[in-house]
Amino acid sequence: MSDVIAQATGLVKTYPPRDKRSAPFTAVDGIDFALHRGEAFGFLGPNGAGKSSTMRMIACVSPPTAGTLRVLGMDPAVDGRRIRARLGVVPQDDALDSELSVRENLLIYGRYFGLSTRLIDERATRLLDFAQLSDKAGERVEALSGGMRRRLTIARSLVNEPELLLLDEPTTGLDPQARHVLWDRLFRLKQQGVTLVLTTHYMDEAEQLCDRLVVMDGGRIVAHGSPAELIAAHATREVLELRFGIGEQAAALDKLRQAVSGDRIEELPDRLLWYTGEGDAALAAAHALGLTPVTALVRRSSLEDVFLALTGRTLVD
Amino acid sequence: MATSAVSRGMALRFYRYCWLHYRRNWKGTIVISVANPLLFLIAIGAGLGTLVGSDVAALGGVSYLAFFAPGMLAAASMQNGMIESAFPVSYHRMPGRAYPVAVATPLEPVDVLNGHALFMAVKVAIGAAAFCAVMFAFGVATSPLAALTLPAAALTGFAFAMPVTAWAVTLPDVRPVQTLFKWVVMPLYLFSGTFFATTQLPEAAQHLVALTPLWHGVELCRTLTLGTATWAGSLTHTGYLSAMALAGYLLARRNFRRHLHP
Numbered sequence: 001m002s003d004v005i006a007q008a009t010g011l012v013k014t015y016p017p018r019d020k021r022s023a024p025f026t027a028v029d030g031i032d033f034a035l036h037r038g039e040a041f042g043f044l045g046p047n048g049a050g051k052s053s054t055m056r057m058i059a060c061v062s063p064p065t066a067g068t069l070r071v072l073g074m075d076p077a078v079d080g081r082r083i084r085a086r087l088g089v090v091p092q093d094d095a096l097d098s099e100l101s102v103r104e105n106l107l108i109y110g111r112y113f114g115l116s117t118r119l120i121d122e123r124a125t126r127l128l129d130f131a132q133l134s135d136k137a138g139e140r141v142e143a144l145s146g147g148m149r150r151r152l153t154i155a156r157s158l159v160n161e162p163e164l165l166l167l168d169e170p171t172t173g174l175d176p177q178a179r180h181v182l183w184d185r186l187f188r189l190k191q192q193g194v195t196l197v198l199t200t201h202y203m204d205e206a207e208q209l210c211d212r213l214v215v216m217d218g219g220r221i222v223a224h225g226s227p228a229e230l231i232a233a234h235a236t237r238e239v240l241e242l243r244f245g246i247g248e249q250a251a252a253l254d255k256l257r258q259a260v261s262g263d264r265i266e267e268l269p270d271r272l273l274w275y276t277g278e279g280d281a282a283l284a285a286a287h288a289l290g291l292t293p294v295t296a297l298v299r300r301s302s303l304e305d306v307f308l309a310l311t312g313r314t315l316v317d
Numbered sequence: 318m319a320t321s322a323v324s325r326g327m328a329l330r331f332y333r334y335c336w337l338h339y340r341r342n343w344k345g346t347i348v349i350s351v352a353n354p355l356l357f358l359i360a361i362g363a364g365l366g367t368l369v370g371s372d373v374a375a376l377g378g379v380s381y382l383a384f385f386a387p388g389m390l391a392a393a394s395m396q397n398g399m400i401e402s403a404f405p406v407s408y409h410r411m412p413g414r415a416y417p418v419a420v421a422t423p424l425e426p427v428d429v430l431n432g433h434a435l436f437m438a439v440k441v442a443i444g445a446a447a448f449c450a451v452m453f454a455f456g457v458a459t460s461p462l463a464a465l466t467l468p469a470a471a472l473t474g475f476a477f478a479m480p481v482t483a484w485a486v487t488l489p490d491v492r493p494v495q496t497l498f499k500w501v502v503m504p505l506y507l508f509s510g511t512f513f514a515t516t517q518l519p520e521a522a523q524h525l526v527a528l529t530p531l532w533h534g535v536e537l538c539r540t541l542t543l544g545t546a547t548w549a550g551s552l553t554h555t556g557y558l559s560a561m562a563l564a565g566y567l568l569a570r571r572n573f574r575r576h577l578h579p
Contacts, residue, residue: 015579061421061578080578081323085423093413099341108337111330112422160422 005164005195006035006058010067013053027053029219030067037163040186040196042206042213044303046313049216051199052092055168058197060084072163085113088162088194092169094149096156098142102133105141106156113160123159131155131185147178154185158194165189167198171205183208203303215303217311227303234309235301236263238279242272242286242293252291259289266308275305324431327424331432334415339436350400350444354393355451361512362386363455375514379543383457387466387542388511390448391473391534397444398474399481399502401437403494406485409433416486416577426573434482434566441474442467452542460544469541469555473534476558479565486572505531510539533557 013028028050035041043051056062057069060076060083069076071083096105103124110120128134131151136144144152150170157165170186171179186209190196200206206213207227214224223230244252253272256265263282266273276282279298286293308314339346366381376384409415419429449467452458458466485494509515509531515523526532537554540546 059421061417063578081423081425084421087421089421091413091417091421095413095418097338097415100337104337108334109418109422111333112419112424114326114330114423 003037004034005037006033006069006071006197008033008057008067008069011054011057011064011069012066013050013057013062014065026065027219028057031214031216031219031221033214033221033224035164035195035197037195038190038193039211040190040198040209042210043197043199043216044201044203044206044210044213044307045199045216046201046307050219051216052168054216055166055197055199059087059089059166085160086163088157088160088165090150090153090157090165090167090170092172094153096141096149096152099140101138101140102128102144102152103137105152106159109156110159115160120159123161127155127158130158130188132181145178147174147181150174150178150182151185154182158189162194164195164197167196169199169201171200171202179205203307206303213303215307215310217307222310223306230303230306231301233306235305236275237277237301238275239299239301239305240274240276240279240282240286241295241297241299242274242291243270243295244272244291244293252293255289255291256286260285264309268314273305273308275301275309324425324428327428328431328435331419331424331429332435333432334419335433335436338415346400350393350397350440351447354389354396354444354448357393358386358389358448358451358455362389375517377514377543377545380457382455383459383543384514384539385512386452386455386457387538388509388535390445390452390466390470390542391538392506392509392511392531393448394441394445394470394474395477395505395531395534396502397441398437398476398478399498401440401474402478402481403485403497404491406433406482407488407491407494410486410488410576411490420577426577427570429577430482430566430569430573434479434569437478437482438471438475441478442471445470445474458542460542462541462544462546466538466541469537470534472555472558472562473531473538476530476534476561476565479562479569481565483565483569483572486569486576505529510535530558530561 009032011028011031012026014024014026017024031054043054045051053062057064057076058071060071060080063077072086074083076083097108100108106124106127107117107120110123128137131154133148133152133155136148141149141152171182174182183205186196196209198209210227212224212226213230214221215230216222223234225233242252249267249272253265253267256272256274264275266275274282283296283298304314362382362385366385369381416429420426445467449470453463481497488494508526509529510526515526515532518526533554537551537558540550
């Protein structure tokens with residue numbers, strides 16, 4: 001038990017109605033989880049699944065409506081201040097003061113934790129180096145690119161040397177290169193023993209970073225395990241993606257469903273997904289049926305497929 | 318006791334942030350909070366005011382400048398109290414801005430409120446001090462009681478700042494703030510006895526004006542500056558303004574918690 005850093009049982013978050021006509025909204029509907037020290041844990045799900053509300057409760061900035069929650073062995077309702085002193089938080093919207101300089105943003109944040117100016121200065125030098133922002137220390141934040149801002153937010157979240165780092169959608173809105181730089185930094189943190197908890201609706205991100213994850217949908221946890229376990233349990237080894245000409249998809253789907261038994265075939269607006277152990281063999285079978293897809297792609301199953309299998313929907317609309 | 322000491326220290330952390338942020342923004346606000354009221358004082362009080370005879374009974378036997386200056390001080394303090402609260406609070410409470418950032422650290426919403434309220438009080442006092450310095454340089458103060466005008470003006474500004482803070486933290490955007498200045502600040506500014514004695518109004522209107530907070534601020538500042546203050550009057554005005562500040566503060570405590578730790 002000593003390695004559990006955060007634990008929830010029957011956790012519920014209901015927001016009061018916005019006005020007299022609307023109803024209360026339950027964002028998190030009774031979830032259980034246990035986060036272990038040193039691991040990278042992910043909450044995967046589409047927008048509105050309840051990931052951010054869960055993160056806000058762990059971050060002790062939103063009191064749970066029901067259920068029990070313990071973070072660092074303490075109750076957020078009683079010891080919110082003390083828990084937050086040992087957390088690092090990377091919000092989705094960066095939340096930097098764009099009129100202040102890079103270094104001033106770290107200074108202000110460090111002061112919130114009661115650190116001396118000298119200590120903050122020492123750590124800032126090290127953290128800016130880690131975030132690859134040393135040459136930007138004196139610049140105003142408004143002059144930074146999106147990727148730099150996100151790295152600065154991560155540097156800032158480390159100023160109190162947190163035991164638990166919470167990242168809400170850490171690479172949303174970043175270009176592919178900036179995402180890879182960020183993943184590399186997060187991977188280094190993990191190797192240094194920092195516990196990472198992140199939300200994401202990108203399955204590649206979850207596969208890259210997470211040791212374990214839960215899939216959330218509609219405020220509930222619908223599956224949990226390592227990325228490999230989830231894929232093994234909820235998807236086949238390979239997927240054959242077939243795209244057809246305009247208006248031909250429905251007829252092709254009928255034909256496949258009549259001819260193929262046992263394998264699951266999903267229909268998306270722009271393509272069919274054929275879940276199979278052997279993608280190449282399936283493609284040959286499709287050709288043998290007289291089907292002529294415009295494009296055909298055989299790939300390994302991903303968490304996207306797990307999500308589709310569990311909810312019947314894609315993660316990113 | 319230990320808890321409140323911790324909370325005070327936390328509040329000062331946010332207060333220091335306010336100053337650092339202000340260092341980057343002071344140029345925009347110093348004109349409206351300090352220069353504008355002084356220009357009004359000179360243009361209306363010392364300029365237009367010379368057209369008004371000092372024998373006008375409603376002015377209580379003093380020059381128009383001496384009558385107008387303390388009224389303008391109270392009105393400017395009200396405006397400063399509103400400017401220091403309405404815009405910054407509704408700005409800082411947005412996602413990604415200073416309030417949500419601070420309440421994710423050891424600071425609680427009430428610490429953020431206390432730190433920001435302290436900053437507002439200091440800013441309102443600085444504005445009032447600048448105005449008092451010029452007002453006294455014009456030689457309008459005729460009584461030792463005038464020394465109390467500065468805290469009276471600061472209280473007037475703070476009494477407006479607190480309820481507005483409680484309201485602004487609930488706003489999803491800053492647009493309602495414009496409405497506040499158009500429909501609340503402007504009428505109070507014009508009809509609370511700043512520019513003319515309210516005894517010149519019809520009796521029913523006089524009673525109505527006496528219920529509004531700026532009138533109490535104007536009366537308090539004016540009677541102290543001119544040395545005509547009475548214990549009963551001053552205590553009433555001070556009590557009214559203090560109650561308004563306290564009620565606003567208590568409401569703000571509740572609203573900060575509800576909106577920053579939802």
